[in-house]
Amino acid sequence: MGILSIWCDLMCVCRSLAKQPASSLMVVCILAIGMAGTTTVFSFFNGLLLRPLPVPNQERLVDLSERAPKLSLDYADLSYPHFHAWRQYNKTFECMAFRTLWWANLSVEGRAERIHGLKATHDLFDVLAIRPLLGRPFTTEEDRPGGPDVLLLSYGLWERLFARDKEIVGRTLYLDGDSFTIVGVLPPEGAFPEQRDVWLPLRGDPEQAQGLGYGLTAGSGIGRLKKGVTVEQAREDLTRIHRAWLEQHPDSEPTVPTVADWRERYLGQYRLPMSILLGVAVLLLLIASGNAAGIILTRAAGRSREIATRAALGATRRRIIQQVLSESLIVSIVGGALGVLLAHHALGALLAALADSIPVWMTFRSDIRCILFCLSTAGVATLLSGLLPALHAAFPKDLHGMLQALGNRATPSLQRRRALNTIVIIQISLALTLLIGAGLLLQAFRQVQDSDPGFRTTGILTYHIPLTAGLYAEDSKRKAFWEKHLEEVRALPGVARTSLSNNLPMTWEELNHFDMEGVLRPGRGEPDPPLPTRRVTPDYFETLGIRLLSGRFFAAQDSEQTAIVNKSFASRFWPGKNPIDRQIRLRGSKEWRHVVGVVDDTSDWGLDKPAQPVVHLPANLGTSTGMFGVVVTSRDPLALVGPIREIVQSADPGLPLEQVRTMSQRVDQSMLLRRLYTWLLGVPAAAAGIIACAGLYSVISYWASQRTREIGIRMTFGARAFDVVVMVIGQGFRLILIGSGFGLLGAYALGRALGSMGNLLYRVSPTDPLTFIGVSALLMVVAVPACYLPARRAARIDPMAALRYE
Numbered sequence: 001m002g003i004l005s006i007w008c009d010l011m012c013v014c015r016s017l018a019k020q021p022a023s024s025l026m027v028v029c030i031l032a033i034g035m036a037g038t039t040t041v042f043s044f045f046n047g048l049l050l051r052p053l054p055v056p057n058q059e060r061l062v063d064l065s066e067r068a069p070k071l072s073l074d075y076a077d078l079s080y081p082h083f084h085a086w087r088q089y090n091k092t093f094e095c096m097a098f099r100t101l102w103w104a105n106l107s108v109e110g111r112a113e114r115i116h117g118l119k120a121t122h123d124l125f126d127v128l129a130i131r132p133l134l135g136r137p138f139t140t141e142e143d144r145p146g147g148p149d150v151l152l153l154s155y156g157l158w159e160r161l162f163a164r165d166k167e168i169v170g171r172t173l174y175l176d177g178d179s180f181t182i183v184g185v186l187p188p189e190g191a192f193p194e195q196r197d198v199w200l201p202l203r204g205d206p207e208q209a210q211g212l213g214y215g216l217t218a219g220s221g222i223g224r225l226k227k228g229v230t231v232e233q234a235r236e237d238l239t240r241i242h243r244a245w246l247e248q249h250p251d252s253e254p255t256v257p258t259v260a261d262w263r264e265r266y267l268g269q270y271r272l273p274m275s276i277l278l279g280v281a282v283l284l285l286l287i288a289s290g291n292a293a294g295i296i297l298t299r300a301a302g303r304s305r306e307i308a309t310r311a312a313l314g315a316t317r318r319r320i321i322q323q324v325l326s327e328s329l330i331v332s333i334v335g336g337a338l339g340v341l342l343a344h345h346a347l348g349a350l351l352a353a354l355a356d357s358i359p360v361w362m363t364f365r366s367d368i369r370c371i372l373f374c375l376s377t378a379g380v381a382t383l384l385s386g387l388l389p390a391l392h393a394a395f396p397k398d399l400h401g402m403l404q405a406l407g408n409r410a411t412p413s414l415q416r417r418r419a420l421n422t423i424v425i426i427q428i429s430l431a432l433t434l435l436i437g438a439g440l441l442l443q444a445f446r447q448v449q450d451s452d453p454g455f456r457t458t459g460i461l462t463y464h465i466p467l468t469a470g471l472y473a474e475d476s477k478r479k480a481f482w483e484k485h486l487e488e489v490r491a492l493p494g495v496a497r498t499s500l501s502n503n504l505p506m507t508w509e510e511l512n513h514f515d516m517e518g519v520l521r522p523g524r525g526e527p528d529p530p531l532p533t534r535r536v537t538p539d540y541f542e543t544l545g546i547r548l549l550s551g552r553f554f555a556a557q558d559s560e561q562t563a564i565v566n567k568s569f570a571s572r573f574w575p576g577k578n579p580i581d582r583q584i585r586l587r588g589s590k591e592w593r594h595v596v597g598v599v600d601d602t603s604d605w606g607l608d609k610p611a612q613p614v615v616h617l618p619a620n621l622g623t624s625t626g627m628f629g630v631v632v633t634s635r636d637p638l639a640l641v642g643p644i645r646e647i648v649q650s651a652d653p654g655l656p657l658e659q660v661r662t663m664s665q666r667v668d669q670s671m672l673l674r675r676l677y678t679w680l681l682g683v684p685a686a687a688a689g690i691i692a693c694a695g696l697y698s699v700i701s702y703w704a705s706q707r708t709r710e711i712g713i714r715m716t717f718g719a720r721a722f723d724v725v726v727m728v729i730g731q732g733f734r735l736i737l738i739g740s741g742f743g744l745l746g747a748y749a750l751g752r753a754l755g756s757m758g759n760l761l762y763r764v765s766p767t768d769p770l771t772f773i774g775v776s777a778l779l780m781v782v783a784v785p786a787c788y789l790p791a792r793r794a795a796r797i798d799p800m801a802a803l804r805y806e
Helices: 002-019 021-050 080-089 124-128 155-162 206-212 231-248 262-302 304-312 317-353 368-394 399-405 414-449 475-490 540-544 567-573 637-651 663-670 672-706 708-716 721-755 769-795 799-803
Strands: 061-068 073-076 093-108 111-120 150-153 172-175 178-185 198-201 218-225 256-261 460-466 495-501 510-512 514-516 531-536 548-551 562-566 583-586 593-599 615-618 626-633 658-662
Touching: 021 262, 021 317, 021 368, 021 672, 061 080, 061 231, 061 262, 080 093, 080 206, 080 218, 080 231, 093 124, 093 172, 124 218, 150 155, 150 172, 218 231, 231 256, 256 262, 262 317, 262 368, 262 414, 262 672, 262 721, 317 368, 414 672, 414 721, 414 769, 460 637, 460 663, 475 495, 475 626, 475 637, 495 531, 495 540, 540 626, 562 567, 567 593, 626 637, 637 658, 658 663, 663 672, 672 708, 672 721, 672 769, 708 721, 721 769
Parallel strands: 111 198, 150 178, 531 615, 562 593
Antiparallel strands: 061 073, 061 218, 061 256, 093 111, 093 218, 150 198, 172 178, 460 626, 460 658, 495 626, 510 531, 514 583, 548 593, 562 615, 583 593
């Protein structure tokens, strides 16, 4: 009987939904939007923070680095001598490995590429439990100083350049003019944790590097703990070894070992913002479910006579609840299926936009968690959208009175009115909370976008040229190449200026310690962070449009005994004094440099990051193995890529032209994460606002239609159409005002949460009055049609027709 009754209820509900296709489609679409938003964010959350890493026993995988108090760094590069001591004497690790990044030029079949490599100890493949797809890993002998030149290929490079040739093992590859024997090919999961093209043995010598500290021979470490060992126990173990090492090497800078769970170290920073965004998506689902509940409740009102008759004839409350929930179940299943389809496309678009920022080992395919989440979402939507209407149908206060009054009721019951009003108030409050949160992020995004970076961003092309180490070993060859390159680029049509620099704003920085005239060197253990150092050709500042505050720019005849500092440098080290003609020198050098100019600050790490002291030095083209080109043009900057590439190829076919971007693209890329957060909150907030207004419209329409007889009586006794409109709109605005009050409280809490996430609300207060008032007013304006349209329809009622209305 149970299965038969459920089947009968489902058939009855399908016929009922088919009779009202418009409202049925509205419910399905609203639930689909809510489920799509929630599923999309959860899929991203799952892939980023929950999906297992592509290594076995991931809970035992840890990151190894050092804390450098003097540099004010919680995570500094790991020194190889320190790592060697840790690996040799630890009691808590199964194995640990050291790795450092490496780059080289590769020329294959007349095409030059910049290869991203990794030099690692032979233990790396034991730590990651990775075995080559072809060939073998490094051996211990190959990882010793003077060992043979061998390498492993990544799966991606093997596929891209060698078409997955299975005979590749044993062949020779030339990198920077040096020959290397290919001993293996890694599988696709070998891209974890860094996406590299080739792997080479480190061949480190701890004895020769012991005095170098963490500035040189530095990289990062990764380890696998023994079973049952905690991160704290491992940290104590390495601290014991490290203290003994420092006692034996008193001239080394004091550092402290850090051991951190690998996922938490590199992905933990995204947990709070992604949790907030997931909460936002859940709120959208609540709003959609509430809207669906309101529509189902109004539909159930039209079936009140049927339901009351069933109850009078002996139908149990369980059977009535089952019947009403069947309607919610069907629309939730259909809406869920449509929502999953929308989520699939939305996630695909999101991943495409972030393709350059997401590691290849990180996958976002559906797994058991995603499936269970989708099923749970459908179940929650069913309960939220159907439980309240079911309880209203199954628990009438007075069944006999309801049967008598159904044919003559002039207004909806107080109980149903309160339920519908409550649903609308909740929707409006949640929508306003999300809209204000999105408004705060949008305000912050605009503040960042409008920030002055301190340099020109339009009409500028940037690119990087790395010289091949073996072919350009002599200073004269390097200098000749760069001078000729500048001369030929300047001669291109449309080029106004061009210059060279070892790095650019929004790229990596060279860091050095400096001694400053009149400034005491920090004592042992005191903070002494290195300063960004930029080596530039004389016309660099004019090319990028960086403002000169005092002194002069570099001249062609300037020697290496000159320097230009930025405003932050002058303010920090010589506050209130004239920095011109003061002296600085690189730590360890005996030659002092005279400061000849002070330039304005530039945004070197992002528009929302504070300016840091920067030192500019004249570029020595004879020692420069890689430089960024900066070209100002009156044409489309990207139109110069082809001619510049031809210039490089004609000079040396083995040189690649890499990192080709306009300066505007570099600035935009620095705002990628901020743009992502704004979209992930803004889109659900906009959808929530639309759904809330749709819910308000449906409730006001239902309320006006149920009061048709009352409105007719009022108009018969002299009420004007204007009075009816005011009455109906007033009812709607009462709900809006109450919902807005709760929404402002929710927005205050959400603003505080967003404000606690670093500089996410850049130059915007979590309680920004302009955003709070503006978004609230906008919601009011958007809600006016939702109230006015039913009011206008009610005001056009013919009084005589209304008096005959049942």
